Amino acid sequence: MNTVTDERQIEGSRWAQARRRYPNLSAVVTVWLVFVAVLLFGLVAGWVTRVGQLETALLLASFAAIVALGQHLVILTGGIDLSIPFALTASAILLTDLSNGPESMIWVIPATLIFATLVGAWNGFGVAILRVSPLIMTLSTNIILLGMVLAYTQGTPQGLAPDPLVNFITGSIGPIKTPIVIAAVITVLVSLLLLRTSFGRYVFAVGNNPDVAYLSGVSVKRVLIGVYALAGLAYGLAAVMLCGWTQQASFQLGDPYLFPSIAAVVLGGTSILGGRGNYLGTVGGAAVFVAIGTVFAGTNVPESTRNIVIGVVVILAVTLIQRERVTE
Amino acid sequence: MIQRLKSSKAAHRLQVAGVPTIVPSLLILGVLLVIYGGVRVNAFSTFNLQELSNVTATLAILAVGQTVVVISGGFDFSAIAVLAFLNTFMVTQLGMVGDSYILMSALVLLVAILIGALNGFLVGYLRIQSIIATIAMFFVLSGGALAFMNTPGGGIDSGFTSALAGTWGVSFPASAGMMLITALIWIVLKKSRFGTNLYAVGSNSRAAYARGVPVKATLVKAYAFAGLFYGIAALNYTAATGSGDPRVSFVLLGQMFAAVIIGGTIFGGGRGGAVGSILGALSLAVFEAILFSVGFESYYTGIVFGFLLLVVVLPAALGPHLIERYQANRRHLKPDPVEEGTAL
Numbered sequence: 037m038n039t040v041t042d043e044r045q046i047e048g049s050r051w052a053q054a055r056r057r058y059p060n061l062s063a064v065v066t067v068w069l070v071f072v073a074v075l076l077f078g079l080v081a082g083w084v085t086r087v088g089q090l091e092t093a094l095l096l097a098s099f100a101a102i103v104a105l106g107q108h109l110v111i112l113t114g115g116i117d118l119s120i121p122f123a124l125t126a127s128a129i130l131l132t133d134l135s136n137g138p139e140s141m142i143w144v145i146p147a148t149l150i151f152a153t154l155v156g157a158w159n160g161f162g163v164a165i166l167r168v169s170p171l172i173m174t175l176s177t178n179i180i181l182l183g184m185v186l187a188y189t190q191g192t193p194q195g196l197a198p199d200p201l202v203n204f205i206t207g208s209i210g211p212i213k214t215p216i217v218i219a220a221v222i223t224v225l226v227s228l229l230l231l232r233t234s235f236g237r238y239v240f241a242v243g244n245n246p247d248v249a250y251l252s253g254v255s256v257k258r259v260l261i262g263v264y265a266l267a268g269l270a271y272g273l274a275a276v277m278l279c280g281w282t283q284q285a286s287f288q289l290g291d292p293y294l295f296p297s298i299a300a301v302v303l304g305g306t307s308i309l310g311g312r313g314n315y316l317g318t319v320g321g322a323a324v325f326v327a328i329g330t331v332f333a334g335t336n337v338p339e340s341t342r343n344i345v346i347g348v349v350v351i352l353a354v355t356l357i358q359r360e361r362v363t364e
Numbered sequence: 365m366i367q368r369l370k371s372s373k374a375a376h377r378l379q380v381a382g383v384p385t386i387v388p389s390l391l392i393l394g395v396l397l398v399i400y401g402g403v404r405v406n407a408f409s410t411f412n413l414q415e416l417s418n419v420t421a422t423l424a425i426l427a428v429g430q431t432v433v434v435i436s437g438g439f440d441f442s443a444i445a446v447l448a449f450l451n452t453f454m455v456t457q458l459g460m461v462g463d464s465y466i467l468m469s470a471l472v473l474l475v476a477i478l479i480g481a482l483n484g485f486l487v488g489y490l491r492i493q494s495i496i497a498t499i500a501m502f503f504v505l506s507g508g509a510l511a512f513m514n515t516p517g518g519g520i521d522s523g524f525t526s527a528l529a530g531t532w533g534v535s536f537p538a539s540a541g542m543m544l545i546t547a548l549i550w551i552v553l554k555k556s557r558f559g560t561n562l563y564a565v566g567s568n569s570r571a572a573y574a575r576g577v578p579v580k581a582t583l584v585k586a587y588a589f590a591g592l593f594y595g596i597a598a599l600n601y602t603a604a605t606g607s608g609d610p611r612v613s614f615v616l617l618g619q620m621f622a623a624v625i626i627g628g629t630i631f632g633g634g635r636g637g638a639v640g641s642i643l644g645a646l647s648l649a650v651f652e653a654i655l656f657s658v659g660f661e662s663y664y665t666g667i668v669f670g671f672l673l674l675v676v677v678l679p680a681a682l683g684p685h686l687i688e689r690y691q692a693n694r695r696h697l698k699p700d701p702v703e704e705g706t707a708l
Contacts, residue, residue, distance in 0.1 A: 116495065121614060167681045168674060169631050171439070172621070176673040179618050183666020190663070291614050295441070295499050308493045338514075343507025350500035354492050 058231070059240075060314040063305020063357060067320035070353070071327055078331035091213065093323070093330040098219035099281070100296060100322035102274040105226060106156070106267030107297040108318040112230075113243045113263050114310025115170030119159060120297055122181035123268060124290035127152045127275035129185055132195035132285045141198040149272040155181065156268020160261035185287070193286060197279040205280030215277055219319070222273075226315045239263055243310030296325055299346070303353050324349070389628045389640040389647070392676070396650040404657040414537040416649050418529065421539035422447075422601040423616065424645035425546045427623035428638040429480075429593030432550075434624055436586040437566040437633025438487060438494030443594055443620060444612045445505035446479055450598035452512035455520060455608030465524045473595040479505065480591020481584055488583030502612075509610040518608040528603035542600050543642055546593060550638040553589060562586055567634030622669075623648060626676050 058064070075093070078084035103120065110117040131148040134140065155177065162173035185193075209217045230236035238259045241249040250256045274293075279285055302308060303324055304317025325346065332342045401407045426443055433440040454472050461467040479501070486497035532541050553559050561582040564572040573579045602608070627644030629636025651672070655665045 118618075162674065166674070166678060167685055168677055169681070171631060172625060172673065172677050175618055175621055176670045178670075179622075179666050179673065180670030182615070183664060183668070183670060186663035186666065187661065294614070295502055298495070298499055299503075302496050308495055338511065340507040340510035343503045343510065345507075347500045347503030347505075347507065350496065350503065351486065351490075351492065354496050354500075355490055358491060 058314060058316075059312065060305045060317055064314050064317040064320060066356075067304050067317050067324060067353075070349075071320055071323045074324060074327040074331055078327075081331075083331050083335050089330055089333070092333075093327050094216050095213050096330070097319070097323040097326040098213075098215040099274060099278060100293070100300060100326055101219050101319040102222060102270055102277065103293045104297040104300040104318050104322050105222065105315065106270035106274075108301050108304075108306060108313065108315055109239070109263045109267045109270070110170065110174075111298075111301050111306055111308060112239050112310055112313050113260060114246070115163060115174075115264075116298070116308075117159070117174045117264075117267060118171060118294065119155070119174040119177040119181065120271060120294045121290035122178045122185060123152060123155050123271040124275045124278070124293060125285065125287060126155070126181045126185050127272045128279045128285035128289050129189060129193045131276060131279050132193065132197055133189070135195055135198045138198050138200050141200055144198065145201070145276055148276055149269060152272025152275065153265050153269045156271070157261055157265040159268070160264030163264065164257040164260035193284070195284070197283050197285075201276070201280040202283055205277055215281070218273075218277065223315060223319055230315060235259070235262065240311055243312070245311070296322075299350050300325055303350060305357055385628050385635070385637060386640050386643070389626060389643040392626060393643050393647045393650065396647055396654065400650050400654050400657070403654055410535050412653075414531070414535070414539075416646070416653065417537040417540040417543070418604065419652075420645050420649040421543055422597050422604065423619055423623060423648070424543050424642045425593055425597035425600060426616070427620050427627070427641040427645050428546050428550055429590035429597070430620050431624050431627065431629050431636060431638040431641045432553075432562070432586050432590045432593070433494070434629050434631060435566045435633060435636055436562055436583060437569065438498075438583075439631075440483065440498045440587070440590060441495060441617070442479075442483060442498040442501040442505060443590075444614070444617045445502040445509065446476065446591065446594045447598050447601060447616075448509040448610055448612045449479070449505040449512075450476055450595060451602050451605075452509045452518075452608045452610050454598065454602050455518035456512045465521060465527075469599055472598060473592060476591040476595025476598065477588050478591070480594070481588040483591070484584035484587030487587065488580040506610075506612050509612075513608050513610045516607060516609040516611065520602060520606045522606075525603045525606050528600055539600060539604070542596060546596055547639050547642055549592075554637065558582065558585055558589075563634055565633075619645075619648060622673055625673065630680060 075084060075090065078089075084090070103124065106123075107117050107120065127148050130151055131144055134144045134147060159170075159174050159177055162168045162176075163170050166173075168176075205214055207214055230239060238249065238254045241252065241254050242256050242259050242263075246256050249259075275285075275289075278289060282289075300321035301313070301318045303321030304314065304319070306313025306318060328346055328349065329342055332345075404412070406412060426447065430440055430443055450472050453475065454468060458465075458468055461471060483494075483498055483501055486492045486501070487494045490497075492500075526538075528538050528542065530538055532538050553562075561572070561577045562585075564575070564577050565579050565582045565586075569579050572582075623644035624636075624641050625631075625644070626647050627636065627638075627640030627642070629638075629640060648669075651669065652665055655668065656662065660668075
């Protein structure tokens with residue numbers, strides 16, 4: 037055997053190379069194919085008739101994908117984040133409450149993002165330093181934030197998002213709606229962070245086996261706090277965008293994002309046990325989720341059926357993904 | 365046996381000494397009750413005790429179901445949707461059984477067991493992670509609840525309400541009776557072969573399988589019994605509220621896990637018990653009553669309660685680590701005699 041074939045055997049086919057460089061590639065491709073299939077189904081059935089509907093699907097998926105980014109990072113380390121509902125709601129209420137005229141935007145938005153990051157860092161502190169299980173830690177944070185929001189607003193949230201923010205978020209950059217552009221930029225940045233930096237490798241290492249990561253010289257505590265803080269930043273950003281979109285904040289703002297965020301991560305092929313996943317898949321999962329809603333939105337199929345379909349899709353997808361893992 | 369293998373040394377010593385794991389949750393409840401007695405006028409009047417029992421029952425019985433799943437090594441996020449589904453099912457489908465509340469209650473329990481068994485099938489046979497399987501079921505069931513009723517409403521016969529949410533005899537609250545029945549069912553389950561298998565599977569399912577425990581069947585049964593408990597909770601909830609409501613309560617989800625945690629059941633499986641969860645739910649109710657009595661705005665209960673949750677789990681979370689570190693330090697201070705010898 038000469039060296040050329042040896043190298044080829046080591047490098048493998050292009051597909052195998054791509055699979056090594058981009059984790060979970062087959063799951064990512066699958067989930068995006070499902071997204072296209074759902075939309076095609078809507079087209080064929082005559083339920084999707086306008087381009088506007090596609091745009092709405094991508095728009096809603098952008099919000100969902102940014103929320104799911106936080107959940108994705110936390111799940112990659114083997115945790116789970118139940119603080120999403122009130123991390124979102126508290127950030128949104130802080131933003132609208134502090135806002136006082138268009139100029140206030142300059143400091144209110146950074147303040148909101150810092151607040152959300154601190155909430156995430158608190159989660160990370162509990163998980164990494166106090167060694168509380170992620171589920172309990174984030175649950176406790178959610179309950180604390182709920183109490184803080186109620187105490188802060190005395191029961192009624194007030195204020196509106198500043199006008200420039202509303203105009204920016206509801207507007208377009210070029211031909212594309214702003215939230216879609218933001219989500220696309222974030223997808224690229226996060227993929228680079230996770231796949232091309234040492235921090236990204238540490239995240240996967242901690243998720244695979246924190247003890248081995250520790251023995252290999254990874255500062256597990258720092259990585260965990262960093263991951264939860266980044267997750268908080270993602271929720272803060274999502275809250276700012278949602279406020280810009282709806283102009284005001286409500287107590288129910290965050291609740292509908294908790295379970296869909298976990299479902300989106302799982303649909304995208306990320307292992308709930310941590311250490312394995314690809315953010316592109318999570319974005320696809322969020323897109324599938326929203327697409328199912330959009331396809332039904334044009335019909336008189338009730339919301340109940342939509343929920344049932346989503347549940348069945350999650351079960352089918354997870355069963356298929358697991359089958360694939362076993363055959364691998 | 366297998367249960368002991370996994371528990372920490374301190375817990376093992378407690379068990380050997382004959383101290384049941386229920387003691388910490390009893391202590392918490394006891395301390396809270398003493399404070400409650402101090403801050404509230406007529407704290408232990410019949411009316412106040414009935415009130416405490418009534419506000420606790422649904423949460424406590426739900427928490428018992430969750431505990432069974434947690435001991436099996438999983439989590440059940442579908443519980444709040446099961447409650448909404450059964451509640452709306454009961455209110456809207458009464459005509460199906462000729463308006464008989466006894467038949468309807470039996471049907472609700474049967475449906476509850478079937479839903480639980482389906483959860484168990486997804487987890488045990490299809491090997492889907494419990495979090496994902498139950499979130500998928502959450503969507504299906506909350507969809508189902510919406511299909512039964514679009515908006516809250518409907519009514520329930522007042523006879524049903526007084527039977528399951530009123531008093532039995534002169535002053536014994538029905539809600540306390542239902543909690544007692546739930547606790548009895550759990551104790552019988554725990555003593556049975558299924559109970560032994562449940563703890564074995566939760567501790568280490570591979571080891572259990574190797575020792576001939578039917579892992580899949582045990583998981584299906586665990587979720588089915590959890591379903592049964594959610595069914596009992598739904599009967600109590602429907603009787604107490606007297607109407608149907610398709611909306612799921614995320615606050616209830618948090619309280620349910622909190623009751624399980626305060627009850628001394630440790631996440632991860634194989635350890636804990638459901639009686640503790642009932643005490644945990646009672647502790648939450650007493651705690652809220654205390655804050656209310658001392659004039660805290662109800663807004664602040666969430667903040668205090670969230671931190672309390674951390675304080676409760678902290679010894680179990682951080683304790684073993686600190687002990688390990690302390691022991692390592694002591695070993696370090698006392699040099700190994702052999703090494704001393706070589707140095708000389």
